[in-house]
Structure formats: structure tokens, C-alpha cells
Amino acid sequence: MKLSIILAPYDSGLYHAGFGQGPDAIIAGGLVEELALRGHDVIVEDIGEVGDAQRREIATGFAVCRAVATKVEMARDDERFPIVLAGNCLTAAGAVAGDAADSLIWIDQHGDLNTPETSAYGFLDGMALATTLGLCWRPMTSAVPGFQAIDPSRCMLVDARDLDPDERRLLETLPIIRAQWTDALDNVGKLKAAGAAQAHLHLDLDVHDPDVLQVNRYALPGGPNPEQLRQLVCGLAKSIPIVGITLSAYDPAFDAKGEVPPVVGQLLGDFLAAHARI
Numbered sequence: 001m002k003l004s005i006i007l008a009p010y011d012s013g014l015y016h017a018g019f020g021q022g023p024d025a026i027i028a029g030g031l032v033e034e035l036a037l038r039g040h041d042v043i044v045e046d047i048g049e050v051g052d053a054q055r056r057e058i059a060t061g062f063a064v065c066r067a068v069a070t071k072v073e074m075a076r077d078d079e080r081f082p083i084v085l086a087g088n089c090l091t092a093a094g095a096v097a098g099d100a101a102d103s104l105i106w107i108d109q110h111g112d113l114n115t116p117e118t119s120a121y122g123f124l125d126g127m128a129l130a131t132t133l134g135l136c137w138r139p140m141t142s143a144v145p146g147f148q149a150i151d152p153s154r155c156m157l158v159d160a161r162d163l164d165p166d167e168r169r170l171l172e173t174l175p176i177i178r179a180q181w182t183d184a185l186d187n188v189g190k191l192k193a194a195g196a197a198q199a200h201l202h203l204d205l206d207v208h209d210p211d212v213l214q215v216n217r218y219a220l221p222g223g224p225n226p227e228q229l230r231q232l233v234c235g236l237a238k239s240i241p242i243v244g245i246t247l248s249a250y251d252p253a254f255d256a257k258g259e260v261p262p263v264v265g266q267l268l269g270d271f272l273a274a275h276a277r278i
């Protein structure tokens, strides 16, 4: 398969800091070699330094979304499957815009459903899903090429076990499909019933059980181990057409033994093999 790996190595407006070191660490860990060995034709591109000179988080976060949307659309024009390796989860809003997904599978330890009104610290990644669903930051997303908010009834939120009180309240008012990693596959039918035809898969790597694989500073116990997550994403790939994927939130500072990159290589390799079969 022709693949385009798009690197968006940012952490809250900072290039190559914190989570922003994850994409390079995954590449250094051999992702391209792994996928090439499996017969894929892979190109890798870094979106480079975008945003304003003062590196303000909000301006830069949405500049990253715009750059990623453009690169993903170019990949699609070139018939390459887009894989976005992001630092920030907000970047998914750009990837969704670029791959023209009509639905979203969001696998994450968190809900990312805060808005500027409810967020405790103004942390943009904690608003990433709310942004992608069009619940906030609309003046910013309207400038992202191709952005169309995903209807909440076409969104499945998987394994969000760390929710803030306002996120829980919001979830009660929205038709978002809630699932655990154990029953996510059983819920794909609900997405399709809501009209989902081509889904974007967002994978915040901190969904992993931190007792087995710690990927960043967030470490609420629970969640799948790498093998369980691998089986889930392969199952999803066979259940619904997936038009693009984002992986985010890997901070190599929490992975002294370098365990995450090979897990990602295996996961993506097997996901693509399953994807090719539908």
C-alpha cells in the first residue's frame, strides 16, 4: 500500500518538546523500516515549524491543524493512506479535515471534551474531541481547509476512563457512542446506523494500561495492553472503512526502555494488513 506518514511534532505550541518528541522517536525506532519490510511504499514528511513566532499555544495548535489538513489531503490526492504521528491530540481536527472522514473513532484514556468554559487549565488537548465535533473553537476550525465538524452521533469514544465532571455532564447531553476497549467492535454497528461511511481513527497512545506500557505523564490504571489494542484496531479496520489515522501523545521521557516505538510499528503494520482486506 502507498502510505504517507505525516509528522506533526508539537506539544502545546512547542516544536519538538515533550509529546513533540514522540513522532521522531517512533521513526527512530524503525517504523519506516518495519512498514517497508511489510511491502509498503512509505514517504515521511514533517510539517516543520508553523505558527507564530511567539509560539502561542492556540495560534500554533491551529496552524498545525491547517498544515496537517493540507498534507493529508495531498496524501489522499496521491492515493496514499495518511498516518499522522502527532504530539498533540488537537492535531486530529486537522487530520479529520484532510481525510474527509464523516465519522470518528476516538480511543483515549481521556474524553478531551472540555471547552474553554469548562477546562480547568485551558489545556487545548483536553478540548481536542470537543473541537473536532464543532463544540468549540469554531472560528479557528473554520480556517482549517476542509474542516467539517463530525456529528456527535457518528463518534465513538473508546475507553475514556479519566473524565472531568463537566465532561461527564456534557456526555449525558450528547449522542456520542460510549464504549470500552472490550466492546468497541460491538458498537461499530451503531456508528454505521448513524450514517458513518468513512471513519477517522484517533488513537491517543495513553489509552494503554500504564502498568504495562507507560507512554506519558497520564497513568490512570485500566485500559488495554498492546496486544489487546492491536486486536481492537485490526478488528475496527475490518469493520468499517477507515480513511486516516492519528497517533498522539507519546512522550519518550516516560519510556526509558524505548518500548513504545516497536509497539506502534506492530500495531500499524497489522492495522494496515487488516485494512487492506476490506
Ligand SMILES: NC(=[NH2+])NCCC[C@H](N)C(=O)O
Binding pocket: 089, 110, 111, 112, 114, 119, 120, 121, 123, 125, 126, 127, 128, 163, 164, 204, 249
Ligand atoms: N489529550 C490529553 N492529553 N488530554 C488530557 C486532558 C486532561 C484534562 N481532562 C484536561 O482537560 O485538561
